[in-house]
Amino acid sequence: MTWGYRNWWLPFQSLREEMDRLLAATWPTFADRLMPVFVRGQPLMNVWEKDDAVMVEMELPGVKSEQLDISVVGNELSVKVDQPDTAKEGVTYHRRERPVGKFTRVVRLPTEVDAGRVEAELRNGVLTITLPKSEKAKPRRITVAAAS
Numbered sequence: 001m002t003w004g005y006r007n008w009w010l011p012f013q014s015l016r017e018e019m020d021r022l023l024a025a026t027w028p029t030f031a032d033r034l035m036p037v038f039v040r041g042q043p044l045m046n047v048w049e050k051d052d053a054v055m056v057e058m059e060l061p062g063v064k065s066e067q068l069d070i071s072v073v074g075n076e077l078s079v080k081v082d083q084p085d086t087a088k089e090g091v092t093y094h095r096r097e098r099p100v101g102k103f104t105r106v107v108r109l110p111t112e113v114d115a116g117r118v119e120a121e122l123r124n125g126v127l128t129i130t131l132p133k134s135e136k137a138k139p140r141r142i143t144v145a146a147a148s
Helices: 010-039
Strands: 045-049 053-059 068-073 076-083 101-108 119-123 126-132
Touching: 045 101, 068 119, 068 126, 076 126
Parallel strands: none
Antiparallel strands: 045 053, 053 126, 068 076, 076 101, 119 126
């Protein structure tokens, strides 16, 4: 009698490969349909840190500076936007993804900032906020004295 080698794992591996292939083919279409639902009302935002400040950029096309309310409380930045609906009469919209109305983005900052020195600039539909770090949050160089 000859005993043959049988890979008992092969059916499970094949099933996994088929499921991966199915999900890879379906997921981009599914995600594209859901993305506007998740993002609607939330402008895109980038946050990064430099040595002396935290920087925030937000895409706000069509927003004017008087429609913005920016505040810093503790280590949270709050940006409130009141963008009126600019729907045109007599037209049929086939897609409307740009947010209108009132919405707020709140982001937790990675470090303490000096709220009194925060600066904001709105240029070409991009809001740039510079949040200088507080003196406590800035790294300090410690000199080491040589022992005599």
